[in-house]
Amino acid sequence: MGRIRGALQQRLPVVAGLAALTAFLAAALLLPSNDVLRDRAFDIELAGDQWLRKPASSDQKVVVVDIDRRSIDTLGDWPWPRDTMAQLVEAIAAGRPAAIAIDILLAEPDDRSPAALARRLGSVTGRAEISALAEGLPDGDQRLARAISTVPVALGLVLDPDRNGTLPGAAIVSRGPLPFDDLWQAMGAIGPTDSLAAAASGQGALSLPGSADGAIRQVPIFVAAGGVLMPGLAAEALRLAEGAASYRIEADPPRLVVGNRQLALPHDALLRLVPAAPSRRAARTLSAVDVFQGRAGDGQLAGAIVLLGGSAPQLGGLRKTSADPLTPSVQIQADAVEQMISGRVPRTLAIEPVVQPLAVLMVGMLAVVLGAALSPAAGSAILAAAIALLWMAAIAAAGLADRLVDPLTPSIAAVLVFTVTAGSAYSLTRRREAFVRHRLEQRLAPAVVRRIVEHPDLIKLTGERREVTSMFTDIEGFTATMHRAGPEELVATLDQYFEGVAGIVISHGGMVDKIVGDGLHALFNAPLDLDNHPQRAVECAIAIREWSEGFRRRVPAVAIRLGRTRIGIETGPAVVGDVGAQSKLDYTAHGDAVNMAARLEACNKELGSTICVGPVAAARCEASLLRPLGQLTVRGREEPITLFEPWPDDVPPSWREAYLKAYALLDRDAAHAAPLLQKLMAERPADIATRRLIERLPSIFKAGLSSESPAPRT
Secondary structure, X not given: OHHHHHXXXXXXXXXXXXXXXXXXXXXXXXXXXXXXXXHHHHXXXXXXXXHHOOOOOOOOXXXXXXXXXXXXHHXXXXXXXXXXXXXXXXXXXXXXXXXXXXXOOOOOOOOOOHHHHHHHHHHXXXXXXXXXXXXXXXXXHHHHHHHHHOOOEXXXXXEEOOOOOOOOOOOEEEEOOOOOOOOOEXXXXXXXXXXXXXXXXXXXXXXXXXXXXXXXXXXXXXXXXXOEEEEEXXXXXXXXXXXXXXXXXXXXXXXXXXXXXXXXXXXXXXXXXXXXXXXXXXXXXEEHXXXXXXXXXXXXXXXXXXXXXXXXXXXXXXXXXXXXXXXXXXXXXXXXXXXXXXXXXXXXXXXXXXXXXXXXXXXXXXXXXXXXXXXXXXXXXHHHHXXXXXXXXXXXXXXXXXXXXXXXXXXXXXXXHHHHHHHHHHHHHHHHHHXXXXXXXXXXXXXXHHHHHHXXXXXXXXXXXXXXXXXXXXXXXXXXXXXXXXXHHHXXXXXXHXXXXXXXXXXXXXXEEEEEOOEEEEEEOOOOOOOOHHHHHHHHHHHHHHHHHHHXXXXXXXXXXXXXXXXXXXXXXXXXEEEEEOOEEEEEEEOHHHHHHHHHHHHHHHHOOOEEEOHHHHHOOOHHHEEEEEEEOOOOOOOXXXXXXXXXXXXXXXXXXXXXXXXXXXXXXXXXXXXXXXXXXXXXXXXXXXXXXXXXXXXXXXXXXOOOOOOOOO
């Protein structure tokens, strides 16, 4: 059963990832697609066009005559009188363009010209002679109609869902059934006045369809108004410029032929726009007032398709696009004309319903493998690279082949599936680590457990030689304490004691090597490097001393009269690593520094100190941290060594300075040093270490000690 359970746990991340992938595929196939996300993905693809394609040189120029703020400030408030519009069209026509497309709905007759005012006054007063005056007065509609008749002009119409009726349709020749299955349709349409429509060479739809987020991304090539097929304004402008009498629509493959131009026909007859660079729009745009006043450059309009419209807010022609929330509709129509001239019709693949699930499945399976087999960081990096390649391929398909492929849905699927798989694998790994850690911490030091958990292939850690600082602690008079305390009381007190001491060691960067009886052995700079480890060890010892003195005053320690904690510290090279049988390993250290720290702990009895620091460790600490306690012969050393302890917290600076001066005289002039030490002891009678130093003076002199006493470095 255990093996079966283990096998199931191993497969859990894969099962979780496959379940997430299956759920995502089902949702993608059964639920409506998110058109907003899809459109934005296509926006990103088409935005890469400027890097993949250089602007193609065209044999047909497109110019926008813009009724901008400056034009309105100069020529008068909008709406302009028809006479002003007529003069502007005349100025454009004088430039000999190939065709003009007016992106303004001229649905109402002129009511501001003298002729219009005379007709209205005659109608109101009922006097026919006043109405007859209109025949000899300037008429804006008539002048605009004459201007329109002099050059191929396409006027605009708008779809109206509430108006029944039709307008004259375009001349369309079709080979086979029309290849439209999702044509934009309305009950009717509103067109220009009869006189203007009669003078114009054609009419095209001004209406622009918004996407799910309200942005304009498509321009109609054809629409249906009251069941009649009508061209869009851009398509009609192209037809007039080509001099074509009609449109030819071919069904297989769906294609539109306009004069000498051909372009593919989408199933909805909507042209997906490729974003135009702002610099391109600026280069093709002329201010209407400059054209009106004859300041347009020579030849700028000659042979061009001219689109007349406005960017001034008063015209109400600003539309939201994917790149700009305030794009003039005339610029959108101009983008469509240029795109038709270049023959670019971005569209989705016919087999997209099959390709999309396959892409999701392939990328999702890759995410399952990466999430289950690799670490989260490595898996994320590889998956990010795969998603980046997917997007690069989609951008290349859009820019080079005009095929739109949705990379966003597979990307979302990959991230979701990888998150579920990697999360499950990480959770399983964490549970495994917690189990291993719990089992090993019953026998091994926490630092060793961390190494084994991080590197489970290490059965036995290799030995290494490194410098360590070793620290031994011991409880004074523990044997007597053990005899007078009950077993439960003693064990409970020791549990609290070692928990506090071990926590202090770990917080200072040390490793608790082992606990034996009433003593604790700690290592600093093992198994990992620790900066300034001798001073860290001394600071740790000071913290243990302060904490243990407070612990001795608590109820459990007071009851058994727990002794003070004595500590020995020394630094030196040691061999560290796992030692023991295969079934019971112990990460520990062996070397002179370890042995010396244990003996220095015992030296506290003779020195009268709590913390005894050896000369090597002391030399690596700040000079202000320690004071010398004199020389002592330690077991295992033939020559006596100078030992140190941290300065007591309550020592004033003057006493400290006097102590160091008296200590410096010991080897040169002991006769003068002894009275100075006696005086210092009188000032601090509780300083046992000073008393013991004075008591050892005769034995020190008899031993003939060297006058060169090592001291802490400054």
